[in-house]
Amino acid sequence: MNNFYILGLDVGSANTTAIMTKISDNSLSICGIGKSKTNGIKKGSVTNIEQAKISIKQAVNEATKMAGAKPDKVIVSIPTIYTKNTKISRTINVPNGEIGIQEIKRVMQMVAESVVTTDDKLIHILPYNFKVDQQEKIEDPIGICGEKLVVDANVITANQNLVKNLLKAVSMAGLKVDDLVLSGYASAIATLNDDEKELGVCLIDMGASVCDIAVHAGNSIKFSDYIPFGSLNITMDLSQTINTPLANAEDIKVNYGKLIKSKTSIEVPTIGDSSSTNLISMEVLAEVILARIEEILMFLLNKIKKSEYCENLGGGIVLTGGLSKLDDMKNLAFEVFGNNFPVRIAKPKKVGGLTEVCEDCENSCAIGLCLYGAGGYTSYEMDSNGDLRYKNSVKIDTNLEEIKENKETEIKNDSCVLDIPNQIEKPNFVQRVINIIKGMF
DSSP: OOOOEEEEEEOSEEEEEEEEEETTTEEEEEEEEEEOOOOOOETESSSOOOHHHHHHHHHHHHHHHHHSSSSOOOOEEEEEEEEEEEEEEEEETTTSSSHHHHHHHHHHHHHHHHHHHHTEEEEEEEEEEEEETTOOOOOOOOOOOTTTEEEEEEEEEEHHHHHHHHHHHHTOOOOOOOEEEHHHHHHHHHOOOHHHHHHHHEEEEEEESSSEEEEEETEEEEEEEEESOHHHHHHHHHHHHHOOOOOOOOHHHTTTTHHHHHHEEEEEEETTTEEEEEEOHHHHHHHHHHHHHHHHHHHHHHHHHHHHTTTGGTTTTEEEEEGSEEEEEEEEHHHHHHTTTTTTEEEOOOOOEEEEGGGGGGGHHHHHHHHHTTTTTTEEEEOSSSEEEEOOOOOOOOSTTTTOOOTEEEOSEEEEEEEEOOOOOOOOOHHHHHHHHHHHH
16 A cells, blocks of 8 residues: 555644654554744734745644655644534435435535535534434434434534635645644544543643633534633743743743742843843742633633533543643642543544654644544544545544545554533632732832
8 A cells, every 4th residue: 555644734823733644554653743833823813924834834844854755635723713613403304215325415515505604614514413203313324214314513614714814824835735624623533532522521722822622522523612811821921920031931831840849939031131130939930820820721611611511521621732731730620620520631642653742732633633634533524625524433442443434445543542500700810910029029
C-alpha cells in the first residue's frame, strides 16, 4: 500500500500547530510536527491575512520537512467562536419499507436545506437520534424496516466570511483544504473514551484566548459553546499586576509550578525600564494566577449549568489544551466542578510514530483532526463539503478497525489507542487584583 499523508492544522490564537500523519500498511502514525507563534489572528478571527499566512506556512513547512512528504489530505480546525448550533428534526417516508444509505442521505439533505442559509458555512450535521416509526434510539438505521425515518440532528454552521478569511490565509500558505472540523469535535475525537461518550461528557479545550466546550452524548456532539477567556488572560493579569513585560509574565506563568515550590520571592523587570526590577513574592503570583483560573472555571461551570445537558454528564468533565497543563489544574478544577461532576485532565490518545507528540495536551485538537481524516468521526454525519460520511462500525475503540468511509476505503490502525441548576455568580476578579496591588505598597 502506498503511503497516504494527512495534515491536521490547528490555527490557535497563540500558536499554530501542524501535525503530519502517515497511513502505511493499514496503520496510522505521526511523522511530523510543526509549531509557530500565531500572528494575524485574535480570538479565532483573522485580523491580518498576510501575517496569518506566514504563521501557517512556518508550522506546515516544519511538519512536512520532518515527515519528508507533502500532505494528500488537509484537515483544518474551525474555532467554536465562529459557530452556532441548531437543533432540528426532520422526517421522510421510506417507500420500499427498508432503510438504506439513500434514505439517510435524503433526510440529512433535508436537514441541511432547512437550516443552512447563504450567510452560513456548513461545518457538520451530527445526528444524535434516529427513529423508525415509533422506535426511538436506533443506533444504526441501515437495514431496519419501517415506513418513516426521523432524524434529530445538531447542525453546526459558521459565519461564511470568517471561514473565507481563514481559508484564504491557508490557501496563501500553499495548502488545499479538504475538510473543516469544529475544534472541540476534533479534541473530543483525540481524548474521549467510549464509556465517557455513552454516559455523556463535557470536553473543554482550554486554549490561549478561548475555552471551547463540547458536550458529547452517545455517538454525537449535542452541544458546543465557548467562553472568551484563556491562558493569555493570566499572562495579561500578571503583566499588569506586577508591572512586568508580557514575555516575562508568560515565563512566570509557564514556570509557575516550579516557582511556587521554591517559596521564594523573585525579581522581575519592570515595563519600560529593563534595568529596574521589582521583588515579587510567591503569594502575590499565586493569588493572581489562581484568581483568574478560578474565574475561568466558574464561567465554564455557569455555561454548562445553563445548557440543557448538565444533568446528563455521567462521564463528567474532561479538560485538555494548553491551559489544562498548568500545575495543580486538576485539583483546582475539582474544587469548582467536583461537587457536580468528576474531572480528569486528558492527553491525546496514543498514536504510533512520534509518540511524544501525544504527551502534550496542546496537541489534542491537531491530533484529532488527523484521526478525523483517517475515519475517526461519528457513525453518520454530513461534513463541511456537504458529503455524507458513514462507517460500518459505530465503535471507535482500541484501534481504527473495521472503519469504512463512504468511498469504501478501509483504514485499520493497530498502533493507535482510540478509546477514539442554580446560576453561580462570577467572582469579583477585579476587586481581588486591586487588593493584591494595594498589598504590594
